[in-house]
Amino acid sequence: MTQQTTKAKRVEETGRAPGFVSDYLLYLLAAASDAASAQFHAKVRKAGLRVPEWRVLACLADTDGAMITQLARRALAEQSRLTRIIAQMEDRSLLIRRSDPADGRRVRVYLTDSGRALAAELVPQAQKHEAALMEMLQGNEGAQLKPALKSLLAALEAQEDWQG
Template sequence: MPNDDPSMPDASLDHNIASQMASIIFRLDQILRDTILRKLDLTYIHFRVLQYLYEKDGRQIGEIAAAIVVRQPVLSRVIDQMEERALVRRSADPQDSRRMRVYLTDHGRSRYQEAWPPAHELLETSLKGFKGREREALRRLLKKMAANLF
């Protein structure tokens, strides 16, 4: 039933950017899990942690949690799982032994290096038809939108 109240914002799915973004992320996650990550015995959150650490190793759990938008207690359990799978290791922070840092193991680095090329190909497929300027504009706009929330 359409909304006839002119003071009410358009709530249709076509105009709901958050719904469209969620659908895209859900679909990318689904494809990634079904085609790449399952073969490597990784979950999507494992992939995100590996990706973040691959960029800069030795991060604190709080930094990782903030960057990949996962609650810290949830991420702590995920890091436990990843340690059991020899994907990461924890070590005391050299500047403050009360804090722990998370590092990629050789196995974790190798798994990420296996997962990234097909994951990147999936992203390229999703951006098929986007020209360089459009890709840059999308990246810039998404970054701006994220900055409004964080």
């Protein structure tokens, strides 16, 4: 019983219980994503952006002139949400919207100079933060993490292509 009390106390303190959840892949993914993002997302907000806005900015820095639907996928946000985020970012002159001459339904989104400047400030910070995270994971666990995630993503996308 001394054993039990000690264990219960440790569980209480660490917030980590044994059992199903703490070894469940979807929990580990969501918890790791949340925890790993927390610090950097705080910086993003201090830079005056909300998280989805930062994602859009980063996506556009990679691929300028993307359309709303693509941005929604890449920035992990829903389409109608993206439409509104883009509108707000346009109001703040971080980007501009232009309808695609080749297909009038499409709206292509381009960074403005100030949007590009903000991206040029934040992307290196993101990379620095990422490097710090990777350094926490020295050893082969660290080396395997990104490839494993990519391969999971690839498998899931392949599945989607067949099914939905």
